[in-house]
Amino acid sequence: MLDLYFSDTPNGLKLRLFMEESGLPHRLVRVSLGRGEQHRPEFLAISPNNKIPALVDHTPADGGPPLALFESGALLTYLADKSGRFLPVEPRGRAEVLQWLFWQVGGLGPMAGQVGHFLVYAPEPVPYAVKRYGQELARLYGVLERRLAGRDFIVGDYSIADMACYPWIVPHRGHGMDLADHPNIRRWFEAIAARPATRRAYDGVEDSYANARPLSEPEREALFGRR
Numbered sequence: 296m297l298d299l300y301f302s303d304t305p306n307g308l309k310l311r312l313f314m315e316e317s318g319l320p321h322r323l324v325r326v327s328l329g330r331g332e333q334h335r336p337e338f339l340a341i342s343p344n345n346k347i348p349a350l351v352d353h354t355p356a357d358g359g360p361p362l363a364l365f366e367s368g369a370l371l372t373y374l375a376d377k378s379g380r381f382l383p384v385e386p387r388g389r390a391e392v393l394q395w396l397f398w399q400v401g402g403l404g405p406m407a408g409q410v411g412h413f414l415v416y417a418p419e420p421v422p423y424a425v426k427r428y429g430q431e432l433a434r435l436y437g438v439l440e441r442r443l444a445g446r447d448f449i450v451g452d453y454s455i456a457d458m459a460c461y462p463w464i465v466p467h468r469g470h471g472m473d474l475a476d477h478p479n480i481r482r483w484f485e486a487i488a489a490r491p492a493t494r495r496a497y498d499g500v501e502d503s504y505a506n507a508r509p510l511s512e513p514e515r516e517a518l519f520g521r522r
Contacts, residue, residue: 305462315492395456443479
């Protein structure tokens with residue numbers, strides 16, 4: 296059995312997508328970021344970076360004690376290996392999927408997150424930050440648009456690279472991006488959105504940017520103020 300600690304953020308939804316696609320037995324443990332539950336000692340024992348998602352595998356392959364893991368890219372890779380799905384075994388295909396997974400973890404996600412923060416959650420306008428991160432996000436959309444030319448998915452069949460990228464494209468409007476300008480991304484995006492597992496993963500998930508409200512000081516401290 297797997298315990299998945301998550302919240303309905305793009306990084307959390309990567310793992311929800313994997314669980315719905317794979318059918319691995321698991322228990323969802325919601326972590327309220329606004330209430331600061333990610334800073335509790337019991338969660339830090341699992342995820343020392345105090346971020347979701349995190350995972351505890353109670354039946355690891357080595358037969359040893361429960362294994363705790365953190366960082367979404369590491370979790371997707373671990374679960375793909377555990378299930379034998381969504382990550383090629385042969386070295387060339389595996390390397391190609393992993394490089395696009397890390398492209399998302401190191402580029403698409405952080406840049407989109409910064410754009411969203413400065414557009415929606417910053418306490419005062421910071422035009423330079425919006426321009427800086429917005430331009431870089433637009434460049435990354437261009438990278439993905441070119442990659443998807445003539446391809447159904449990022450690498451061969453549907454993989455953890457697609458699962459990692461899709462949740463960061465879902466809030467494209469809140470990030471100031473228009474999929475009409477990126478027809479290959481739009482085609483790929485619509486195909487993934489139509490998958491039954493995607494619909495299950497996103498059932499009841501709200502658009503955090505469309506429904507954004509002013510944060511209370513305790514919420515802002517829990518989300519952005521801890522050192």
